[in-house]
Amino acid sequence: MKQAGKYLFRYKKYGLLRHLSHLETMKMIERLLRRTGLKFEQTQGFHQRMKLSFAQALPTGIIDLAGLFIASTFEVIDDPFVIKANSLSPNGLEIVRAEKVESSFKLSKALEGYEFKIVFLETPPLDLDGEVEEVNDIWVVRTFRPFNSSVPKNGEFGQFLTVRSKAILSEVQVD
Amino acid sequence: MNVLKKLVSVLDEVRKPSRYIGNEYNSIHKKNSDVNLCLVFPDLYDIGMSHFGMAILYDVVNSSNFASCERSYLPWVDMQGAMLKNDIPLYSLESYKPLNEFDVVGFTLQYEMSYPNVLRALRLSNIPLHNSDRSESDPIVIAGGPCTVNFSPMEKFIDAFLIGDGEEAVLEMLETMRNGKREEKLKNLSKIEGVYVPKHSKRVSKRVVKEMPSAPRAQIVPYTNIIHDRGIVEILRGCTHGCRFCQAGMIYRPVRERSANEVYEISRDVARLTGHEEISLLSLSSADHTQIGDMTSQLKSLKEVSISIPSTRVDALSVEVANAVSGVRKSGITLAPEAGSQRLRDVINKGISENQIYEALEHAKNSGWSRVKLYFMLGLPTETDEDVMAIGEMLQKAKHMGFKNVSATLGIFIPKPHTPFQFAPQIGIEEAYRRYKLIGWAHKYAKINFTDPQKSVIEGVLSRGGNEVSQVIEMAEKRDLIFADWNEMFNPQEWFKIFDECEIKLKDVISEKDGNYEFPWEHVDVGISKGYFWMEYQRALKGILTPDCREKCTGCGVCPNFKVKNVLKGKRAPEIIPAGGEMI
Structure with a gap:
């Protein structure tokens, strides 16, 4: 078939x-x-x-x-x-x-994890791992979370917004 | 004003925010209309979005060239709190506009327990609760739905009631509200057939559409998991079996069927335009449709959706119809014998014999249904302890027939306005419990759900009361007795306290009335005279059956009074007895 x-x-x-x-x-x-x-x-x-x-x-x-x-x-x-x-x-x-x-x-198998962008309107807390970027008093912390690990919840770090910005896949085998 | 900006900060704090975000697929965002209406279902989105009446009017108004229609529902208590805290008024789900900025706000009154919810919706909208307090800048507040056949308890709060079918009348109403001052609009509204304006009207006759009107196809697809999450096709309106307790059977006369071909076309379009997995055929009694066989076989060719039919009657044909649409997956079938004994079924004019019931059950069993759910009422007129015991015996027999699961729902009979049983008494709370206990032994055969008799008494008062009940409704809303149909929110003690404070004598309201008693709903004409109801009540007490008027006209008066007739697609309707002619 x-x-x-x-x-x-x-x-x-x-x-x-x-x-x-x-x-x-x-x-x-x-x-x-x-x-x-x-x-x-x-x-x-x-x-x-x-x-x-x-x-x-x-x-x-x-x-x-x-x-x-x-x-x-x-x-x-x-x-x-x-x-x-x-x-x-x-x-x-x-x-x-x-x-x-x-x-x-x-x-x-293919999904390694996700990149999250956590957006703050004030200085982000220090215990949050990730790359911090600041533009015009808006802080964005970029953080990676492996597949099936816990993801940042809305408001968990006092953030303004949370974005799941990117899926990290091992090379997709296109047929 | 648009509340969207304020809303964004609030939605993260409440349960199930998807109820409040609006902008669902197929919702209509019509701009630049001459008159705008916001329809409000006075209960949670999950319930209100399952209601088809609002979907019909939404479609009718938005298809017009001059009016627009948006929707709103009563937010759950957590959201109400958050809205008050953040100064967000009740808003529509299309333009996020506060309700008090609409020209017209329309409530649907589907069940009496929702009356305090209506007042809460008005309060959240900053619209004065009393119609006498509203000014030029306030919307005109209208209401429709089955409860309007006794609108007296809500008369103080609503500017205009529409009684009966809304498809044509709603446009006429909106047309009169395009221009002019408030007072002028109200006067003009009172001239429309089917409309009652408390300030100007003395009497009102219900509005009837002669044929089944066009049906909404691009139905709104909710995000939230609502109670009935499926496409809906109304296959017939009205029911003429003449069950004497049934308000819907009396007030929605005559029967108007939609042809099997049209039902097929609508179902196909609804499936394509919504993506729903299931389509439900809506009616008061689907198996009665004179083309039901054709219809179910045509619908079988719609492979991509499953069809469901809410079964209500208990006869072999209903089971056959359920079989025809169910496919291989036969889980549960719902049948409604209403009363346990044949004597009592004759009193209520159910028109079904003991044999027919067991044949239907046998047929269901042999067709592969493993679970059966049976509906009964407790406290029907003339009910004796033997009649109650007969309910238990029926459950026992059903279990012995081999159903894996038998369940029963026992509602308390509430005598509703505009039915032959409007004269009958309602049993009190203690008596209801006593009768319920009589079939305690049947729990081993069936899971029995029992409606709270306290709620039934409150509902009885709200549905049978007059103007004096409006004070109760107002106090109930103030004391947070909203969402009374939700068990976690129901507080009967507080309700009874309010009845006491308002000097409402419950016993008087629910006692038996004679033929000369003046009901609060006498100025509403549903086409059937009080004389006919009284005659039917007398026949009930004697256990005399009245035929279904699709077989023989019984002279109820609806057809000659409104110049309409039963619209049957598969056979000829019988000759009509003229107005004033001899009743059966």
């Missing part, structure tokens, strides 16, 4: 959508993909759903510029598809791109 193509999607979630929980984000993305009309691989069992696998969950309130998920389909996903998806997407959710990966690709 022919195997469906596996795609790695990158998305951004910002603005008021940062207040969505991980489950709400997953549901929002699944419904967006359903609106495109493209057939994606489904889970097995009685209650069939789209088979999507998301990378690490993010606590509510964090801006996500480095969202990742994997979906499989027999159809071709190209730039026009991404444009179509974005036209059907709520404000604040954007699919950045989708790339085909090998069928053996697993996010849990």
Whole structure:
């Protein structure tokens, strides 16, 4: 039997959508993909759903510029598809791109971790590891968190904003 | 003004902020309209977004060329606190504009326990609670929904009520509010069919749309996990079985069906435009649709969505319909026998025999349903201890039939306005507990959920009361008795204290009334006369059945009074008995 193509999607979630929980984000993305009309691989069992696998969950309130998920389909996903998806997407959710990966690709193996930007309106606390940058009385601390380790929560360090800015992947094997 | 800037700092501090962010997919942001309306569902977003009536009016108004419609819901208490602290008024989810900057604010009154919530929403919006205190700069506050068939308890707070179907009337109302002074607008509103303006009207007849109106397809897709998180297609409105306790069955007459083809087209579009995984066919009794077989087989071709039907009646056909849409996954089926004994089912005009119920259960069992949920009411007119015991016996039999799981919900019967049982008494709290205990032995066969009888008494007073109850509602809101339908917020002692302070005699309100008793809702005409209700009540007491008017007209008066008729897509409706003609 022919195997469906596996795609790695990158998305951004910002603005008021940062207040969505991980489950709400997953549901929002699944419904967006359903609106495109493209057939994606489904889970097995009685209650069939789209088979999507998301990378690490993010606590509510964090801006996500480095969202990742994997979906499989027999159809071709190209730039026009991404444009179509974005036209059907709520404000604040954007699919950045989708790339085909090998069928053996697993996010849990490829994802090394994330870079976070923690934004302060006053001098950041000293116990927060990372590179500090200051422009016009705004401090940004860049910090790396390995995959599946704890992530900075909103307000944890008295910060103004938290951004998951980059996903660090070992080289993605494009099919 | 736009509250968005202030909102940003608050949303990090509250539970489930996704309820308050708005801007959902398919929400409409219409600018430059002549008149703007904010519809408010006086409960949490999770409940309000599941309500289809508001979705219909949102679509109707935003499709017009002169008016716009936005939405608002009552925030949970943590958010209310945060809003007060940060000086944020209640706002709409489209433009984040405070409600008091709208031309019109419209509440939907779906259940009586939400009345204090309405006042809380007004308070959070800085709109005076009493209609007499509102000035030129305040919005006109309107209300619709089933509770308006007895609007007396809310008369002090609302500027204009719309009774009946809203699709046509809402545009006429907004049209009159495009220009002019407040007083002039109110006067003009009172001239619209179906509208009651406390300041100007004496009587009102409900508004009826003759055919099923167009349906919203690009339905708003919420982010939050709401109570009914699915697409909705209304397949028929009204129900003519004539169950004597059922207010919806009386006030939504006549029956208006949507054709199977149209239901298919709408379902297909809703699925495509929303991305919902499930579509629910909405009606008071889906199995009654004269094209239900065609409909379910057409819908089977929509592979990408699952179809659900809220089952209510308990007969083989309902089970068949549930089978037709359920696919392989058959978890639970819900059936409503309402009463345990055949005698009592005849009193309420349920029109279903003991045999039919067990056939339906057998059929459900053989079709693979492993869990069954049964709905009953306690305290129906003439109910005896034997009738109550019969509920337990039915649960026992259902369990012995081999269902893995049997559960039952026991509600307390509340005599509702504009029903044959409006004359009937409601049982008190102690009596309700006594009767409930009679079937204590049935717990080993079924999980029995029992509605709090204290809540039923409060609901009974709010639904049957007159103007004197408005004081109670006002005090309830002041004492934070909002979200009364949420168990953690329900404080019956405080409610009863308020009834005492307002000298509301509970026993009087819930006692039996005779045919000459003057109800607070007599100036609302739903098309069925008090004489017909009284006759039906007398037939009930004698256990005489009245047929479904899709089979034979019973002379209730709705069709001749409003020049309408049952709209059936799969068969001819019977001849109508003219106004003043002999009732069945």
